[in-house]
Amino acid sequence: MGAWNLTGTAASAPRGTAKDALSVTQAVELAAGALDALPQITMLGEVTGFRGPNARSGHCYFQIKDDSSAVDCIVWRGVYAKCAFELRDGMQVLLTGGFNLYKPTGRMSFVARSLALAGEGLLRQQVAALAEKLRREGLMDDARKRRIPAFCTRVAVVTSLSGAVIDDVKRTLRRRNPLVELVCVGAKVQGDGAPAELIEGLARAAALDLAPDCILLVRGGGSFEDLMTFNDEELARAVAACPVPVITGIGHEPDTSICDMVSDRRCSTPTAAAESVAPAITELAELLATRERRLATATSGIVQAARRDLVACAQRARQAISATLAQERRTTEAFARHGCLTSPGYIVERRASELVQTADRFERAGVQAQERFARAVADLATRLRAASASISAPRPALELAASRLDGAGESLLAGHRAGLAAQAAKLDALSPLKVLARGYAIAYDERGVATSAKNFAPGDALRVRFGDGEVAGTVTGVVDNG
Amino acid sequence: MADQKPVADLSYKEASQELERIIRALESGDMELEESLESYTRGVELLRSLRERLADAEQKVSVLMKDVDGGDTLVDAGPADTSDELKL
Numbered sequence: 347m348g349a350w351n352l353t354g355t356a357a358s359a360p361r362g363t364a365k366d367a368l369s370v371t372q373a374v375e376l377a378a379g380a381l382d383a384l385p386q387i388t389m390l391g392e393v394t395g396f397r398g399p400n401a402r403s404g405h406c407y408f409q410i411k412d413d414s415s416a417v418d419c420i421v422w423r424g425v426y427a428k429c430a431f432e433l434r435d436g437m438q439v440l441l442t443g444g445f446n447l448y449k450p451t452g453r454m455s456f457v458a459r460s461l462a463l464a465g466e467g468l469l470r471q472q473v474a475a476l477a478e479k480l481r482r483e484g485l486m487d488d489a490r491k492r493r494i495p496a497f498c499t500r501v502a503v504v505t506s507l508s509g510a511v512i513d514d515v516k517r518t519l520r521r522r523n524p525l526v527e528l529v530c531v532g533a534k535v536q537g538d539g540a541p542a543e544l545i546e547g548l549a550r551a552a553a554l555d556l557a558p559d560c561i562l563l564v565r566g567g568g569s570f571e572d573l574m575t576f577n578d579e580e581l582a583r584a585v586a587a588c589p590v591p592v593i594t595g596i597g598h599e600p601d602t603s604i605c606d607m608v609s610d611r612r613c614s615t616p617t618a619a620a621e622s623v624a625p626a627i628t629e630l631a632e633l634l635a636t637r638e639r640r641l642a643t644a645t646s647g648i649v650q651a652a653r654r655d656l657v658a659c660a661q662r663a664r665q666a667i668s669a670t671l672a673q674e675r676r677t678t679e680a681f682a683r684h685g686c687l688t689s690p691g692y693i694v695e696r697r698a699s700e701l702v703q704t705a706d707r708f709e710r711a712g713v714q715a716q717e718r719f720a721r722a723v724a725d726l727a728t729r730l731r732a733a734s735a736s737i738s739a740p741r742p743a744l745e746l747a748a749s750r751l752d753g754a755g756e757s758l759l760a761g762h763r764a765g766l767a768a769q770a771a772k773l774d775a776l777s778p779l780k781v782l783a784r785g786y787a788i789a790y791d792e793r794g795v796a797t798s799a800k801n802f803a804p805g806d807a808l809r810v811r812f813g814d815g816e817v818a819g820t821v822t823g824v825v826d827n828g
Numbered sequence: 829m830a831d832q833k834p835v836a837d838l839s840y841k842e843a844s845q846e847l848e849r850i851i852r853a854l855e856s857g858d859m860e861l862e863e864s865l866e867s868y869t870r871g872v873e874l875l876r877s878l879r880e881r882l883a884d885a886e887q888k889v890s891v892l893m894k895d896v897d898g899g900d901t902l903v904d905a906g907p908a909d910t911s912d913e914l915k916l
Contacts, residue, residue, distance in 0.1 A: 516908035524887040644854035
């Protein structure tokens, strides 16, 4: 080599000659040795070009850069496995390790033996660790989150009194529900001393004479570091321990602070937090309209039920009284059907016919008694004659006695005869036959004595009793004088 | 019904809760007619009062201020200015 001067310039001193030249391998090894001789380096930079661990080997290849330089980086699989976080483009990381030259390509890489987050990444890692610690303590358990009334009428707001946030809260609630009374408690929401002021603000709000229904802990949007105040451990513990339920609305939608995690209700923004404390006034008006309808429906239901009861009672009363009346009517009609009322003459009739029979019996008894006495007297007379035939001596005495006996017998009979005649005369006077004998007659229909022309209709059988017998016939016509 | 406060003395929340109780009691149907009519009258009174309060509601805002000896005092701050929104 070096035998040709192709450039036309004279080979001069600093230039090596072919004789002095190193092979590529030698040169690369020289460089590699120089890199190896460097002490362990810790380097701060931003991850770029990270595409995840290599699918086959598990090693990570990416670049780390700052404003003006960049260098390839390698994190071996074993190192990455021990790492507590996942690498992402844009992350600020601290890499500790050394440079290495890959001889087949001559490419220099930084091989990290350990890596750690820096900047916001570090903060986020610390926040995540604190969150995990508090979670393990149970500060984020749903069970310890307090119930917040659906309609808080007195609300304390702990935030900066100088920012736009307090106005947003006031305006939101004035528009949504002016019945919510607000008590504003001022506190710094970022920078040194902010957590302490917020802790004090929570305590002052909770200690209000008339305790609020809830406390709004709110702050407008900001950078991650601005919002770090709400990742403060002491403040988080104060939120969890606050005797009044705390609602947080910190930053914007995706921001979640530790205070959000331990609060009783987490809202994404201060406005959302304010809206969550009470229903809108239009909802209240609708609720009142609903209640008005329910009140009217329930009351008219009660009144209608009472009216139905009353109607039912009236109906039952009517039924009861008409049943009682019907019963009384039946009883009365049963009385009315008694013979004594339908035909009062029948009783007299029956008694009269009984009396007739008695009179007949009495008459027969009288006759029989007379016959019996007559026979007895005849018998005695016969016996007396037979006896007197044998006794002739005292004849005149006997004849006298016989004559006295006759007289006595006659007078004995005469008394009875006279009594009997008197009774017969009385009986005769009482007999209905006597009435009949005067020209009256008794008419009978099929049921007995007929006392009314109404009992008959043409064609009915008719029987008429006269004093000396009966006539039977058929009614040919009825004339009603009643 | 025993401890009835005048409706005007009740807070919105108290009045609203009493109204709900009355409606529930009426809806349960266990009430005597006279009692239910009394409840209805009370309910209508509460309803009217609640409506008026909704219509007349004025936001109350105060600020908790530290006074010279370190104690807390409530200072009235007046309602939020929403005049710009009302024009919308």
